[in-house]
Amino acid sequence: MSRIEEFEEFRPLLFSIAYRILGSVSEAEDAVQETWLRFEATPTRPESVKSFLSAVVTRVSIDVLRSARARREEYVGPWLPEPLLSDPYDDPARAAELADSVSMAALVLLERLSPLERAVFVLREVFAFDFPAVASAVGRSESACRQLVVRARRHMAAGRPRYEADRRMRDELAERFFFALREGDVDGLRELLAADAQMVGDGGGKTPQLARAVSGAGPLARLLTTLLPVLARVDVTVEPCQVNGQPGAIFRDREHKVLNTWTLDVLDGRVQTVRSVTNPDKLGHLGPVADAWALSREAKLARRATA
Known part of the structure; x- marks a missing residue:
C-alpha cells in the first residue's frame, strides 16, 4: 500500500478527531492537510500509521485551538460550531454515541475545556484510545492524561446535554x-x-x-x-x-x-x-x-x- 493510500484510509478518522477538538469544518480540514504534509515528510514508515497520524492531527488541532481561543472570546454574539451534515468516520457499532459527541450542544460544552483537556477527552471518551496512545498523542504522561480526563469529565458532567434516547x-x-x-x-x-x-x-x-x-x-x-x-x-x-x-x-x-x-x-x-x-x-x-x-x-x- 502506498503512503497516500495509507493516509486516505485514516482520513475520515483524522477529520472526526480534528472537528471535535476544533468545532470547525474548515480548520479541521486544514489540520488534516497539515497532518498529510508531515506524514509525507517522514523519512521512515511509522510502526503504527494510525497512532502516528492520530497523534499528529491531535497536536496540530491543539495548536490551532489555542490560537483560536482569543478570536472566540471576542466573537460577536453566541458561538456555535460550524454545521456538519455527516461525520465521515463510519463506525456502525458506535454510530449513536459518535453522533451525540458531534452534536451542537456537546461541542458548545467542549468549549469549556482547555485545549489539552478537550483533546484528551475526545481521544479517550469519544474514540476509546487507550491511555498510552492518548499520552503519546498529546505528549504527556499517562498519569497526567488520567487527571486531565477526570477534570474534563467533571466539567462535561456539569452541563452534559441530554437527548431523546429513541x-x-x-x-x-x-x-x-x-x-x-x-x-x-x-x-x-x-x-x-x-x-x-x-x-x-x-x-x-x-x-x-x-x-x-x-x-x-x-x-x-x-x-x-x-x-x-x-x-x-x-x-x-x-x-x-x-x-x-x-x-x-x-x-x-x-x-x-x-x-x-x-x-x-x-x-x-x-x-x-x-x-x-x-x-x-x-x-x-x-x-x-x-x-x-x-x-x-x-x-x-x-x-x-x-x-
Whole structure:
C-alpha cells in the first residue's frame, strides 16, 4: 500500500478527531492537510500509521485551538460550531454515541475545556484510545492524561446535554415540528416545544439577527410561525436533514444557496433548543452562501407591498 493510500484510509478518522477538538469544518480540514504534509515528510514508515497520524492531527488541532481561543472570546454574539451534515468516520457499532459527541450542544460544552483537556477527552471518551496512545498523542504522561480526563469529565458532567434516547422518536418529532412550521400551526408547534424552549442564533455579527433572545414555548412558537411566511415571500425553502447528528434543516434561497442551518435538541418528546447558524463564514463548506442582508431587505419590501 502506498503512503497516500495509507493516509486516505485514516482520513475520515483524522477529520472526526480534528472537528471535535476544533468545532470547525474548515480548520479541521486544514489540520488534516497539515497532518498529510508531515506524514509525507517522514523519512521512515511509522510502526503504527494510525497512532502516528492520530497523534499528529491531535497536536496540530491543539495548536490551532489555542490560537483560536482569543478570536472566540471576542466573537460577536453566541458561538456555535460550524454545521456538519455527516461525520465521515463510519463506525456502525458506535454510530449513536459518535453522533451525540458531534452534536451542537456537546461541542458548545467542549468549549469549556482547555485545549489539552478537550483533546484528551475526545481521544479517550469519544474514540476509546487507550491511555498510552492518548499520552503519546498529546505528549504527556499517562498519569497526567488520567487527571486531565477526570477534570474534563467533571466539567462535561456539569452541563452534559441530554437527548431523546429513541432516535426514531426524535426524528418523528422533528418531522411533526417542520410540518407545523410549514402550516403556520402555532398551537401545534407550541405543543412540540418544551415550556422553557429557546432559540440560539450564531450570526457572528455578519447577518441580520433577532432583536432579542426568545424563549418559552408560546413566544417561540409565534416567532417561528411568523418567520417562515417572511422567508417564503423571498422564495426561501426549508430542507429537513440531519445536522451534527441531530434533526435539523438547511434553509436555501431561490438560487439554492445556503442561508442558514437549524438543529433541534429533543428531550422527553419536546424540542428544547433550536440552534441557528447564519454566519456566512461557517456555511461555505456546505455550498454557495446566500446574501442574508439582501434577502432581509427584499423581505421587508415584500411585506410593505402586501401591508
